[in-house]
Amino acid sequence: MDVTATTPSPTPAAAQTPRRNPGPSWGYRFLRACDRILPEFIFRPLRALGTAVALAHMPAQRRHSRAYLATVLPLPPTLLDVFRHFFAFEENLMLKLRVANGRAHRGVFAPGSGPNDFAGWLGRDEVALLGTFHVGDSDLLGFLLGGYERRKVYLVRLRVANSHDTEKLGALFGEWIRFIWVNEPAEMIFALKEAIANPEGAAVAMQCDRADYSSRSEAFDFLGARRLFPFTIYHLALIFQKPVLLSVGVPGAPGESVLHSSPIFRPIVDEPRAAALARARAHFQNFLHDLEKLLRAQPYLWFNFTPLNPPVSP
Numbered sequence: 001m002d003v004t005a006t007t008p009s010p011t012p013a014a015a016q017t018p019r020r021n022p023g024p025s026w027g028y029r030f031l032r033a034c035d036r037i038l039p040e041f042i043f044r045p046l047r048a049l050g051t052a053v054a055l056a057h058m059p060a061q062r063r064h065s066r067a068y069l070a071t072v073l074p075l076p077p078t079l080l081d082v083f084r085h086f087f088a089f090e091e092n093l094m095l096k097l098r099v100a101n102g103r104a105h106r107g108v109f110a111p112g113s114g115p116n117d118f119a120g121w122l123g124r125d126e127v128a129l130l131g132t133f134h135v136g137d138s139d140l141l142g143f144l145l146g147g148y149e150r151r152k153v154y155l156v157r158l159r160v161a162n163s164h165d166t167e168k169l170g171a172l173f174g175e176w177i178r179f180i181w182v183n184e185p186a187e188m189i190f191a192l193k194e195a196i197a198n199p200e201g202a203a204v205a206m207q208c209d210r211a212d213y214s215s216r217s218e219a220f221d222f223l224g225a226r227r228l229f230p231f232t233i234y235h236l237a238l239i240f241q242k243p244v245l246l247s248v249g250v251p252g253a254p255g256e257s258v259l260h261s262s263p264i265f266r267p268i269v270d271e272p273r274a275a276a277l278a279r280a281r282a283h284f285q286n287f288l289h290d291l292e293k294l295l296r297a298q299p300y301l302w303f304n305f306t307p308l309n310p311p312v313s314p
Contacts, residue, residue, distance in 0.1 A: 028093075028097060031047075031093075031094065031097055032097050032100075032101060034046065035094070035097065035098060035101070036101075047087075047090055047091070047094065048087060050090070051083065051086050051087045051090045052083065054086060054090075055082065055083055055086050058305075060305075061086075061305035062082055062086075064304075064305050064306055064307055064308070065077075065082045065085045065086065065305055066081075066082050067307070067308055068085075068302055068304070068308050069081050069082065069085060069299060071223040071224055071225075071308065072223060072295055072296055072299045072302070073299055084300050085299075085300045085302075087300075088300035088301060088303075089303050089305070092136065092137065092139075092140075092303065095137070095140065096139070096140050099140060099143075099144075103255075104255060105140070105144065105255055105256070105257065106144065106255065106256055106257075107141045107144045107145070107249065107256070107257050107258075107259050108252060108256050108257070108258055108259070109258070109259055109261070110258050110259060110260045110261070113259075113261060116263050116264055117245065117261040117262065117263050117264060118245050118247055118259060118261035119261070120264070121243070121245060121264060122151065126243070127196065127202065127203065127204070127242055128203050128204075128242060128243045128244070128245055128264075129196070129203070129204050129205075129206070129233050129236060129237055129242050129243070129244045129245075130142075130153075130203050130204065130205040130206070130244075130245050130246075130247065131205075131206060131207075131208040131233045131244060131245070131246040131247075132205060132206075132207060132208065132246070132247055132248060133207065133208060133209040133248050133291065134207065134209055134210070134302070134303040134304050135209075135248040135249075135250070135291070135294075135295070135301050135302060135303060136248060136249055136250040136251060136257070136298070136301040136303070137249035137250060137251055137257035138247070138248045138249045140249065140257060141247070141249035141257055141259055142155055142177075142205050143177060144257070145176075145203070145205075151176065151202070151203060152176050152177075152178070152202035152203070153176060153177055153178070153202060153203045153204075153205055154178045154179070154180050154195040154202055154203070154204045154205065155177060155178070155179050155180070155205050156179075156180045156192070156204065156205065156206035156207070157179050157180070157181060178195070178202075180192055180195055180204075192204070192236075196236065196240045196242060197240070206232075206233060207230075208229065208230050208233055208246065208284075209229065209230070209304060209309070210230070210304065210306065210309075211228045211229060211230050211309060211310070216230065216231045216232040216235055217229060217230055217231060218231040218281065219312045220281075220284060220285050220288050221285065221288065221289075222288050222291075222292060222309065223292060223295075223308070225311035226311060226312050227308070227309035227310060227311050227312070228309050228310050228312060229284070229288070229309055231280075231281075231284070234265070234277065234280035234283075234284070237265065237267055237280070238267050238273065238276055238277075238280075241267050241269070242267070243264050243265060243266045243267070244264070244265040244280075244283070245261055245262060245264055245265070246261070246262040246283075246284070246287040247259055247260060247261040247262065248260055248291060248294065250294060250298060250301060251301075260290065260294065262283065262286065262287040262290070263283075265279070265280060265283040
């Protein structure tokens with residue numbers, strides 16, 4: 001989730017009623033058990049049937065999916081398009097559960113990666129702020145970064161109930177992964193500062209697409225409108241003088257996820273703040289242009305079943 005130094009304290013009702021993922025509490029364990037005992041030619045149709053049931057019982061998510069697809073597809077979305085969107089999310093969840101069960105999986109870099117982006121940063125012992133989005137395999141690559149590249153990573157997350165995939169992946173890669181939970185804003189700020197100042201070169205990874213947990217939002221061109229996105233990561237970069245890398249992961253060959261990265265954004269000592277923020281806005285906007293191209297080519301990989309980032313007046 002996104003972070004901010006001015007996140008308001010939760011209301012008593014919100015504090016007493018933690019968020020949870022949709023579905024029954026036993027759903028993830030049931031999927032893992034079926035995956036162990038059923039052949040794929042039987043299990044995949046069952047997953048599709050389960051997705052259809054979820055589609056029928058989740059009207060809000062169905063509505064948000066259709067609204068997003070209407071902006072990214074060349075023709076008005078059909079119910080089949082919405083089903084494909086739901087099923088892509090389910091298949092991504094299934095991949096995470098399989099990796100948690102021990103299936104080999106690795107991240108590879110998109111063609112053209114070089115010393116000025118994610119691939120280059122991995123070769124240096126340097127703290128960086130990693131911004132990502134709820135797209136494709138991005139969440140899984142956050143775990144694989146530690147497991148395959150031996151880089152310690154702090155993941156900024158909202159703690160929710162019924163998050164079996166996160167729990168199992170966190171346990172599997174616990175040697176490298178640490179969580180910063182944003183449910184308690186006062187504690188989160190201190191934890192975040194400590195994580196960024198860590199002496200072991202760990203990265204700090206946070207989501208940059210949902211504005212509901214960030215008070216530092218700005219408007220950018222995305223999917224045909226000026227839309228609000230969290231911008232906190234760049235304010236943190238300027239405060240702590242740390243570089244920023246944006247990335248998403250998409251499915252690749254069997255057993256692989258492909259990481260698409262921005263060039264690295266580096267604060268410049270003594271640069272006027274207005275000039276630094278102008279560079280930061282251009283950096284974020286350029287990556288959003290690249291992300292939009294990816295989504296128009298693979299539209300079902302946008303895993304936000306919430307209202308699309310709100311448009312703002314010119």
